[in-house]
Amino acid sequence: GEEVAQTPKHLVRGEGQKAKLYCAPIKGHSYVFWYQQVLKNEFKFLISFQNENVFDETGMPKERFSAKCLPNSPCSLEIQATKLEDSAVYFCASSRSAPRTGINGYTFGSGTRLTVV
Amino acid sequence: DQQVKQNSPSLSVQEGRISILNCDYTNSMFDYFLWYKKYPAEGPTFLISISSIKDKNEDGRFTVFLNKSAKHLSLHIVPSQPGDSAVYFCAAMTDDYKLSFGAGTTVTVRA
Structure with a gap:
């Protein structure tokens, strides 16, 4: 399809529990990006993939966050031992090619709202 | 540190008039700039982009202007329509493809 599909839309976890978020990029797109929107309008880059390979993980809090993009499976972002501060909307985006070679930047999904209580 | 700044949190404009949104950046390595529009409970939607080798790009009602020496860009929407009411994000990219x-800026178009 022509949309980036993120599941679930909402996720509630108790502090210390694991959270796993999924992202199906647009078919044929080889780049996948994860962003975290903590405050209402502040986006933070987490990690990017080129196909199944990590392209840039400089934004990932490595102690508790991990991500994968395996062939023929949705990409995933997993948070072990969630903390209250992990409450945010997590956006996934995909791009057909290196984003600056196209004219459309990249396409975002509608996000997963994670609430840690 | 915030490398991309939108200093106006909100803008109210009458339908049919021009909306001008401003954005400043500090990182001189940014060489590709984008504007996204976002409705509540949705992801950002790409509007328009500009490479640092240009100073203007136009697409229908949307025009982006880039002033590299001032590290400033702006988005002009004319004429503004009720459906333009949304949050607009300025974003910048270097050759690592991640967006800052x-x-x-929350735009409200008044009838």
């Missing part, structure tokens, strides 16, 4: 976003 501004804090957003």
Whole structure:
């Protein structure tokens, strides 16, 4: 399809529990990006993939966050031992090619709202 | 540190008039700039982009202007329509493909 599909839309976890978020990029797109929107309008880059390979993980809090993009499976972002501060909307985006070679930047999904209580 | 700044949190404009959104950046390595529009409970939607080798790009009602020496860009929407009411994000990219976003400007178009 022509949309980036993120599941679930909402996720509630108790502090210390694991959270796993999924992202199906647009078919044929080889780049996948994860962003975290903590405050209402502040986006933070987490990690990017080129196909199944990590392209840039400089934004990932490595102690508790991990991500994968395996062939023929949705990409995933997993948070072990969630903390209250992990409450945010997590956006996934995909791009057909290196984003600056196209004219459309990249396409975002509608996000997963994670609430840690 | 915030490398992309949108200093106006909100903008109210009458339908049919021009909306001008401003954005400043500090990182001189940014060489590709984008504007996204976002409705509540949705992801950002790409509007328009500009490479640093240009100073203007136009697409229908949307025009982006880039002033590299001032590290400033602006988005003009004319004429503004009720459906343009949304949060607008300025974003910038270097050759690592990750976006640095501004804090957003909420635009309200009044009938």
